[in-house]
Amino acid sequence: MNNNDNPPRHGDEMKILPPSIDSACCLPAQNEAQVSPPSLSQSFVIGSVSTPAGRLPQVSSQLRRHDYWGAVKARWGVGRMDYAIDPGLYALGNPDSNSPVLATANYKMSFDELRKSLPGKNLWILALDTKGINVWCAAGKGTFGTDELVSRIESSGLEKIVSHRSLILPQLAGPGVAAHMVKKLSGFGIRYGPIKAADIPAYMDAGFKATPEMRLKTFTLRERATLIPVELVEAFKPSLIILPLLFLIGGIGGPSGFWANALNHGSFAVLAFLAAVLGGAVIHPLLLPYLPGRAFSTKGLLIGMIIAFFLIYMRGYDFLIWPERIEALAWLLIVPAFTAYLAMNFTGCSTYTSLSGVNKEMRWALPLEVGTGVCGLVIWIASRLMA
Amino acid sequence: MNNMIYLRNVVTLKLNGEKCTGCGMCLEVCPHEVFKMNGKRIAVRNRDACMECGACSRNCPFEALSVQAGVGCAAAVINTMLGRKDAAASCCLNKAEASPCSNKEVTRNSAFWRPKT
Numbered sequence: 001m002n003n004n005d006n007p008p009r010h011g012d013e014m015k016i017l018p019p020s021i022d023s024a025c026c027l028p029a030q031n032e033a034q035v036s037p038p039s040l041s042q043s044f045v046i047g048s049v050s051t052p053a054g055r056l057p058q059v060s061s062q063l064r065r066h067d068y069w070g071a072v073k074a075r076w077g078v079g080r081m082d083y084a085i086d087p088g089l090y091a092l093g094n095p096d097s098n099s100p101v102l103a104t105a106n107y108k109m110s111f112d113e114l115r116k117s118l119p120g121k122n123l124w125i126l127a128l129d130t131k132g133i134n135v136w137c138a139a140g141k142g143t144f145g146t147d148e149l150v151s152r153i154e155s156s157g158l159e160k161i162v163s164h165r166s167l168i169l170p171q172l173a174g175p176g177v178a179a180h181m182v183k184k185l186s187g188f189g190i191r192y193g194p195i196k197a198a199d200i201p202a203y204m205d206a207g208f209k210a211t212p213e214m215r216l217k218t219f220t221l222r223e224r225a226t227l228i229p230v231e232l233v234e235a236f237k238p239s240l241i242i243l244p245l246l247f248l249i250g251g252i253g254g255p256s257g258f259w260a261n262a263l264n265h266g267s268f269a270v271l272a273f274l275a276a277v278l279g280g281a282v283i284h285p286l287l288l289p290y291l292p293g294r295a296f297s298t299k300g301l302l303i304g305m306i307i308a309f310f311l312i313y314m315r316g317y318d319f320l321i322w323p324e325r326i327e328a329l330a331w332l333l334i335v336p337a338f339t340a341y342l343a344m345n346f347t348g349c350s351t352y353t354s355l356s357g358v359n360k361e362m363r364w365a366l367p368l369e370v371g372t373g374v375c376g377l378v379i380w381i382a383s384r385l386m387a
Numbered sequence: 388m389n390n391m392i393y394l395r396n397v398v399t400l401k402l403n404g405e406k407c408t409g410c411g412m413c414l415e416v417c418p419h420e421v422f423k424m425n426g427k428r429i430a431v432r433n434r435d436a437c438m439e440c441g442a443c444s445r446n447c448p449f450e451a452l453s454v455q456a457g458v459g460c461a462a463a464v465i466n467t468m469l470g471r472k473d474a475a476a477s478c479c480l481n482k483a484e485a486s487p488c489s490n491k492e493v494t495r496n497s498a499f500w501r502p503k504t
Contacts, residue, residue: 140440140458174416174442175456192415210415217418219391294394296461348460352419354439355457357394362461 035155038086038127044112049091053157058091061119067112074109075226077233083108084132089156093122097163100204102193103149104170105130105138117197121204124162128152139176146178150185159187168193168200168208171215219351224285227349231281235342239277243270253384265327265384272311276335279303280342288350296350297365300343304336311335326383333376341369398437399455404428406451413443413452 130138138144179190194214250266291299423432441456
């Protein structure tokens with residue numbers, strides 16, 4: 001197989017290239033009947049390689065600034081709904097017919113994570129069409145599944161390109177792929193590689209054997225911290241409506257004018273709400289394993305209580321007056337309720353919660369959170385009317 | 388990882404020891420060391436660590452394992468309750484490899500607002 005470092009060529013130019021001599025198969029017409037190979041003009045493609053199944057894009061393990069920037073944007077929720085690459089077969093470095101084949105999702109962050117972990121390696125990467133969703137999510141959904149894998153093996157012409165019949169899958173593809181079925185349907189045997197792409201070189205050097213640590217899904221501080229940006233973005237979306245509302249409700253009642261009240265009480269309400277978001281979307285993920293309780297709502301409730309007490313202390317309520325007593329009580333209900341709700345929603349980001357568990361938690365936590373939050377809001381409005 | 392255990396005694400994982408041949412596929416795909424090899428067969432080592440991802444049952448060639456596979460994601464359950472189909476998928480995308488979220492599974496399996504009969 002030849003390596004070609006020239007910039008991507010288009011179909012017309014391909015046809016004037018001399019036909020490959022060693023190839024026993026594959027007229028161009030046959031290839032066109034198949035699903036077309038991944039485009040060579042994608043931003044991260046550095047060249048192309050000629051294979052019996054046509055020209056395939058070549059990529060490097062070296063990520064470029066553009067790739068890193070794309071990942072940063074996706075982490076903040078920008079353009080992440082279509083952060084996808086063309087599905088199909090890619091060459092990392094200069095692979096030949098004996099090189100290993102690694103499968104991954106066509107979510108660009110997954111693809112980049114994989115190639116970044118394989119400096120100096122020559123191998124094939126088969127990107128499945130998971131609609132731009134990562135391996136684990138897609139496996140849970142079934143898009144990174146037996147059917148897609150088998151049909152992608154076929155449409156990519158993999159059996160013409162490699163002489164072996166073995167495929168390395170990320171371990172987290174397990175919920176979607178039945179290895180024994182793939183073997184039966186495609187002839188390709190599946191090896192489950194490690195969970196983390198970074199462990200793949202060690203896994204390959206050990207003769208395709210993963211250590212028990214490589215098979216264990218962690219949820220380290222670093223992994224939890226990377227989820228914070230998008231948690232914040234998601235929490236702030238409803239805030240765009242809630243914050244102005246809180247500010248305006250703060251204006252009603254009281255002896256002073258509407259805007260003076262809004263600036264005083266409304267601003268504090270906005271601050272309290274933001275503190276609750278901070279508790280649920282930042283503090284909870286960071287402290288997750290150290291917080292007491294098993295249910296995420298319990299952990300969030302505790303953070304919310306501490307934040308609420310802190311806010312009440314800072315505000316310096318006069319507990320001799322009823323309206324202020326009641327207002328303090330309102331925050332003691334609203335803040336923990338919202339923090340607990342955000343914490344509960346973090347179950348989907350965690351790596352270890354079961355659906356049965358989440359259902360059990362939600363049965364008590366959701367009514368509690370909604371009930372407490374609504375009660376708190378009513379009490380707060382009442383306290384404003386009393387003042 | 389001791390604190391990375393969710394609620395106790397809730398998971399639907401079932402092992403039929405009769406059918407197990409000890410091939411070890413479940414040991415390979417399980418991300419939470421739920422199983423151990425016990426002589427020539429598999430045994431459940433840490434049941435509460437199971438997150439019901441379904442990798443073991445899907446990859447068991449002998450159907451010795453069964454689990455009501457689903458995704459433990461409250462946001463997806465809520466979105467499904469509210470009838471937002473695409474919204475649930477969005478909680479999934481952002482997380483690279485961290486999150487197992489998925490709407491379809493939740494729709495199919497969630498018993499939160501529709502109690503099991």
